[in-house]
Amino acid sequence: MSAIFSFQSLARCSQTKARAGVFFTPHGPVETPRFMPVGTLANVKTVTPAQLKDTGAQMVLSNTYHLHLQPGEAIVKGGGGLHKFMGWSGPMLTDSGGFQVFSLSEMRKITEEGVKFRSPHDGQIINLTPERSIEIQNALGADVIMAFDECPPYPATRQEVEAATERTYRWLERCIVAHQRSDQALFGIVQGGVYLDLRSQAAVALAKLDLPGYAIGGVSVGEPAELMAQIVQTTAPLLPPEKPRYLMGVGTYREMAIAIASGVDLFDCVIPTRWARHGTAMVQGDRWNLKNAKFREDFAPLDETCHCYACQNFSRAYISHLVRSQEILAYTLLSIHNITELIRFTQKIREAILSDRFTIEFGHWLTESGTKEQED
Numbered sequence: 148m149s150a151i152f153s154f155q156s157l158a159r160c161s162q163t164k165a166r167a168g169v170f171f172t173p174h175g176p177v178e179t180p181r182f183m184p185v186g187t188l189a190n191v192k193t194v195t196p197a198q199l200k201d202t203g204a205q206m207v208l209s210n211t212y213h214l215h216l217q218p219g220e221a222i223v224k225g226g227g228g229l230h231k232f233m234g235w236s237g238p239m240l241t242d243s244g245g246f247q248v249f250s251l252s253e254m255r256k257i258t259e260e261g262v263k264f265r266s267p268h269d270g271q272i273i274n275l276t277p278e279r280s281i282e283i284q285n286a287l288g289a290d291v292i293m294a295f296d297e298c299p300p301y302p303a304t305r306q307e308v309e310a311a312t313e314r315t316y317r318w319l320e321r322c323i324v325a326h327q328r329s330d331q332a333l334f335g336i337v338q339g340g341v342y343l344d345l346r347s348q349a350a351v352a353l354a355k356l357d358l359p360g361y362a363i364g365g366v367s368v369g370e371p372a373e374l375m376a377q378i379v380q381t382t383a384p385l386l387p388p389e390k391p392r393y394l395m396g397v398g399t400y401r402e403m404a405i406a407i408a409s410g411v412d413l414f415d416c417v418i419p420t421r422w423a424r425h426g427t428a429m430v431q432g433d434r435w436n437l438k439n440a441k442f443r444e445d446f447a448p449l450d451e452t453c454h455c456y457a458c459q460n461f462s463r464a465y466i467s468h469l470v471r472s473q474e475i476l477a478y479t480l481l482s483i484h485n486i487t488e489l490i491r492f493t494q495k496i497r498e499a500i501l502s503d504r505f506t507i508e509f510g511h512w513l514t515e516s517g518t519k520e521q522e523d
């Protein structure tokens with residue numbers, strides 16, 4: 148690993164594979180396990196960087212595909228790179244654009260070379276290849292960049308998934324050759340769909356490439372929760388212990404707790420901000436709709452134990468009023484609270500691992516079958 152990136156493991160859980168550590172990047176350390184908020188278009192929607200810092204955010208994500216379409220990587224680079232352009236001085240990660248491109252199933256064509264698709268902005272044909280994705284990410288300048296991968300849909304046949312997994316490996320080799328900046332860490336992505344043997348083969352093959360970090364991709368695409376848990380439990384332990392492990396697109400309490408028990412360190416998900424825009428608060432594992440009549444005259448904070456700006460200054464009744472009135476401040480306050488809540492969840496797990504109390508304090512997330520949180 149390049150000297151400016153390193154992962155230090157501080158403690159291991161005696162009952163599970165959970166671990167607490169620190170991932171060092173050029174823009175500062177990331178304490179793991181940790182939830183990372185998503186700032187798709189070089190901003191976390193409705194939240195300023197100063198507010199974001201107060202949520203406890205360390206590493207923040209942004210999206211290569213979206214930034215390539217608008218404003219274009221040349222403008223971000225011209226603005227001093229992603230950190231300076233968006234006013235975030237902490238660590239950052241960009242995805243490769245693969246996931247978004249493969250979500251455009253009607254408008255794209257996949258070949259060994261890459262993916263051709265029509266821009267939803269202006270109809271222009273865009274050719275995204277592993278080399279182009281890395282070139283864009285090198286221009287954006289995040290601390291961690293992701294390999295361009297093929298994310299098969301769910302469900303998909305074994306043959307389709309096998310072909311996508313093998314192509315993802317060949318594309319990763321091209322990404323490694325294309326990558327030009329030593330101040331950016333290129334993470335490889337393990338694919339393999341729901342086929343555990345394909346996941347294992349991919350993890351073992353990627354581990355041999357000695358990359359600075361590894362991700363598990365292609366989960367949370369519609370497969371049942373039990374299958375996702377099996378994928379993570381099979382894949383994570385095969386990745387090198389001295390490197391950070393990132394589970395892409397996952398961020399519910401239960402999914403994170405289960406993945407942490409398998410040795411995963413980093414998570415990202417749009418739910419805290421997306422739910423905020425639906426008027427939903429995440430409170431201690433539960434999910435509240437602030438439009439509910441019971442909140443109209445409830446003058447308590449969202450969560451009395453929460454130190455976020457929203458809980459320290461405003462009542463449920465006030466936020467309920469803002470949500471009903473569709474005031475933008477509602478989405479800001481709920482985003483601040485929801486991001487704080489998910490980061491605090493991973494921070495508390497980290498503290499529990501450091502004192503070897505993970506299964507004592509969080510065991511109920513690993514065993515209970517029912518869950519209050521459901522995806523929208």
Ligand SMILES: [Zn+2]
Nearest residue numbers: 453455458484
């Ligand atoms: Zn709060």
